[in-house]
């Protein structure tokens with residue numbers, strides 16, 4: 001039998017944490033002057049969210065901050081990754097910041113510090129102020145400049161109180177999934193717009209880094225990508241797999257870490273490619289103190305799009321821990337990559353309490369365990385990986401799926417807002433405190 005994982009298996013400076021994002025947990029959508037975000041708008045459009053829900057209440061975290069912080073402390077983790085809702089800071093995306101918004105996140109950060117927990121802040125986890133979307137959202141180059149200004153405001157207030165600041169969460173989702181595939185807000189179906197959005201997201205990232213660097217903060221500065229290694233089913237699928245890898249991974253990695261777009265994908269996109277102005281790529285490749293990697297599954301490329309019947313999670317995503325190890329090793333081999341944090345990894349399963357009120361989620365434990373072992377293997381292969389954040393602290397609003405998918409270590413009963421540790425939370429607690 002394989003012995004259970006313990007802290008001692010990991011490097012001494014390795015951080016165990018949990019992650020959330022503002023729109024998915026906060027609620028309090030219309031309080032203290034918070035502006036409308038594109039997700040508020042999107043949720044109101046019929047058919048966008050599979051269960052017809054929205055983020056108005058979510059986990060009511062905005063009103064339960066203190067008890068949620070206590071819960072994180074009880075979990076025994078060293079770190080918490082959260083995001084700031086831009087519309088709480090600047091309701092329309094520009095102009096004077098709202099004190100109530102800054103004060104909320106300052107209470108959050110101070111509350112973590114008081115409990116001995118590191119704060120890892122993400123500036124943009126998709127809740128763009130609607131007022132900026134009305135001017136084209138990320139397809140408007142000006143949004144990148146507004147983002148840098150917002151970053152400066154938040155970093156000025158909190159940048160010496162947090163361990164790290166990430167500019168963006170998953171620019172692939174904020175561009176391709178949102179402006180081309182149309183599954184996320186604002187729900188467009190336009191490839192050129194999506195590539196323009198991706199370009200301005202990366203530009204905004206670079207501009208924000210420059211603004212924050214100038215403040216000489218204590219925080220480590222970086223960004224977060226969702227990456228999925230690509231595997232060809234047969235040798236005949238190699239070219240297609242390479243292109244899929246280019247679209248999903250290299251389109252974001254290469255500008256950030258090499259200061260260039262991948263030429264093969266650039267050629268393949270044809271007339272849809274973005275308008276790159278002089279100096280843009282230099283701005284995008286500003287030095288990163290860390291790269292955040294979100295990993296859920298791999299991409300498996302077959303000529304006809306068919307997939308073998310693998311073990312999948314409730315999202316239909318294949319469970320493939322080896323992909324995480326392969327991905328990390330590849331980042332080390334192909335790039336001059338900074339230290340890495342696994343900023344998200346986890347699985348949805350249709351959990352529910354049994355007659356005793358216990359929530360048994362052995363599949364989630366197996367998922368987390370196997371992926372942590374993959375991280376260890378990568379570390380043993382020489383990858384500098386500094387920490388791991390389980391997605392997610394608690395069940396929450398899973399975007400287009402509403403509340404129908406449960407990713408939490410902690411179960412949320414949405415009718416009472418009661419939180420209950422699932423078995424996976426107890427398992428993670430035992431690991432983090434071992």
Ligand code: FCB
Pocket residue numbers: 021024169170173226294344391398399407
């Ligand atoms: C990631 C998102 C996160 C959550 C997980 C399941 O793409 O960053 O908010 O939805 O997927």
